[in-house]
Amino acid sequence: MTSRKLGGHFLSVMTVVIAIVVFFPILWMVLTSFKTEADAFVYPPLVVFQPTLENYNIALAQSGYFRQLANTLAITGFSTAVALLLGVPAAYTLAFHPTKRSNFTLMWIMSTRMLPPVGVIVPLYVIFQNLDLFDTHFGMILLYTAMNLPLVIWMMHSFLSDIPYEILEASQIDGVTLIQEFRYIIVPLALPGLMATILLCFIFTWNEFFLAFNLTITKAAPLSVFIASFKTSEGLFWAKMSAAATITALPVVIAGWVSQNSLVRGLTAGAVK
Amino acid sequence: MSTLQNSAPTTGTARPPNRSYLRQKLARPAILYLIVLTQIPVVFTLIYSFSNWNLLRPDRTRFVAFQNFVDFFTNPDMPVIIRNTLVFSLSIVMFSLIFGMMLALLLNRQFRGRGIARTLLITPFLIMPTVSAVMWKNMLFNPAFGLISSFLVSVGGPRIDWINTYPMFSIIVIVTWEWTPFMMLILLAGLQSLSQEYIEAAQIDGAGPIEIFLYIIVPHLRRYIEIGVLLEVLFVLNIFGEIFVTTTGGPAIDTTTLTFDIYKEAFLRWNIGRSSAYGVFAVILANIVTIVFLRITRSGTQQNKEAA
Numbered sequence: 001m002t003s004r005k006l007g008g009h010f011l012s013v014m015t016v017v018i019a020i021v022v023f024f025p026i027l028w029m030v031l032t033s034f035k036t037e038a039d040a041f042v043y044p045p046l047v048v049f050q051p052t053l054e055n056y057n058i059a060l061a062q063s064g065y066f067r068q069l070a071n072t073l074a075i076t077g078f079s080t081a082v083a084l085l086l087g088v089p090a091a092y093t094l095a096f097h098p099t100k101r102s103n104f105t106l107m108w109i110m111s112t113r114m115l116p117p118v119g120v121i122v123p124l125y126v127i128f129q130n131l132d133l134f135d136t137h138f139g140m141i142l143l144y145t146a147m148n149l150p151l152v153i154w155m156m157h158s159f160l161s162d163i164p165y166e167i168l169e170a171s172q173i174d175g176v177t178l179i180q181e182f183r184y185i186i187v188p189l190a191l192p193g194l195m196a197t198i199l200l201c202f203i204f205t206w207n208e209f210f211l212a213f214n215l216t217i218t219k220a221a222p223l224s225v226f227i228a229s230f231k232t233s234e235g236l237f238w239a240k241m242s243a244a245a246t247i248t249a250l251p252v253v254i255a256g257w258v259s260q261n262s263l264v265r266g267l268t269a270g271a272v273k
Numbered sequence: 274m275s276t277l278q279n280s281a282p283t284t285g286t287a288r289p290p291n292r293s294y295l296r297q298k299l300a301r302p303a304i305l306y307l308i309v310l311t312q313i314p315v316v317f318t319l320i321y322s323f324s325n326w327n328l329l330r331p332d333r334t335r336f337v338a339f340q341n342f343v344d345f346f347t348n349p350d351m352p353v354i355i356r357n358t359l360v361f362s363l364s365i366v367m368f369s370l371i372f373g374m375m376l377a378l379l380l381n382r383q384f385r386g387r388g389i390a391r392t393l394l395i396t397p398f399l400i401m402p403t404v405s406a407v408m409w410k411n412m413l414f415n416p417a418f419g420l421i422s423s424f425l426v427s428v429g430g431p432r433i434d435w436i437n438t439y440p441m442f443s444i445i446v447i448v449t450w451e452w453t454p455f456m457m458l459i460l461l462a463g464l465q466s467l468s469q470e471y472i473e474a475a476q477i478d479g480a481g482p483i484e485i486f487l488y489i490i491v492p493h494l495r496r497y498i499e500i501g502v503l504l505e506v507l508f509v510l511n512i513f514g515e516i517f518v519t520t521t522g523g524p525a526i527d528t529t530t531l532t533f534d535i536y537k538e539a540f541l542r543w544n545i546g547r548s549s550a551y552g553v554f555a556v557i558l559a560n561i562v563t564i565v566f567l568r569i570t571r572s573g574t575q576q577n578k579e580a581a
Binding site: 018026089093111121125126127207223231260268272273 | 293295296297298299300302303304306307310311312314315317318321376379380382384385386387389390391392393394395396397398399400401402403404406407408409410411412413415418420423427450453455458459461462463497500501504507510511513514517518519531532535536539540545548549552553555556558559560562563566567569570571
């Protein structure tokens, strides 16, 4: 009995140790962002050091960082909002007024999400060049909305299906309008699901690189493209690179931590709850 | 009464028909949007794939029938690219399945610090892929200053230039680190849906941990493993940023996957026709995996409905 208890404690300690090892590169990056460039290269890594905000000042003052931050915020925000406006009503119809084709429609919607970006990048590039959408916020918002829309529909379909139809039916007999139904019944009841959906859209859009890299240059380039520029020797300024990388990654990390309980449902399109 | 109205809403008198009509058609804008933004580009890809359009020599563009598709099979680089794609995606999925399973089993117990451990463990999945790539490349894999080299040298080991000596292995390490949390979360959800009573009953019958794992846990997790593996295959096949940042597909074509080759064909050689043809293969491949995925998830929901 006691040996089993001891074994249990050992496993618990091991889990925490593994978690710290896995997390260590991130922790180290965050610590490095507060060091001077000289301290950043000291081995063994300094744990106690004089912290400085200098790197953040430099990273943020760097020409373009704020613009690319603004680009990322605008593109992420608008594409998530439009995807919700189109996707939540679609999920409503598919969940509460299904037809024979609804199942197929849902699967087709899923397949659009699984479309490999490399399969469409060439025509997108050509079309964007011809329609003056290349390197514009509008073009990126159009695309990211299409990327987020299947996610919104599948997730909201999964969450709305948990709402008993009788509630809607009762209110419809009382004569509520569609707008009222959404405002006073659907949105309040599905609010946790809605929040989780928003956070997932935010995570995917913020981190997206392939489309942004090929369809923007400077004017509408988001932070993922900016960070990739550290691939060259510039990356030897560890402290500055770490500062830029830390503030770029932080919003999504927080969003993910907050939404970790519904992360699985969103990632598997509701197949796993 | 209510079911009657449901099945035949147009004949129901309790609800004005026009209101019901609107409620039934709300999926149309979204479907239309997805058709325009995702299906039309695929049609264009197909059209381009039959031409030799090169943006550097647009004046020579003509219809070449299946030449680009034939090139796919006769291209001397293609066996290497296919092998890279297989090694890359299969090893990442396999490693993240093994590590994800171990971590999920460890996390599926009650102990102090469990929440924090889980939060730390999912973080690599949330970090922006290009951030992960520049961080691993510069701060961990760098031969002169990187943490791994510094550590190895300090204990008397060799100084290894990871990215140049073992390029594919290095990228697999980075992406496995990023994607293990994904598998872990899916398997953990599966483990939490397994009733503890089965395991206790097996223990009473004298089953050891290995027998319980093989004969109770794995069969229960089968659907979760299938979903996790198929989704991860779909995502990993599309990986671009990590390869671009670390090796740009090199040295030579040693880390060029199909995705990365299509990019090079399109945006380094501006060969629109050929990259479109290769893109068609990528779409077909993804569709096959998606169909298998949808089959599994749909049979799963039907089982659930029957059980309920």
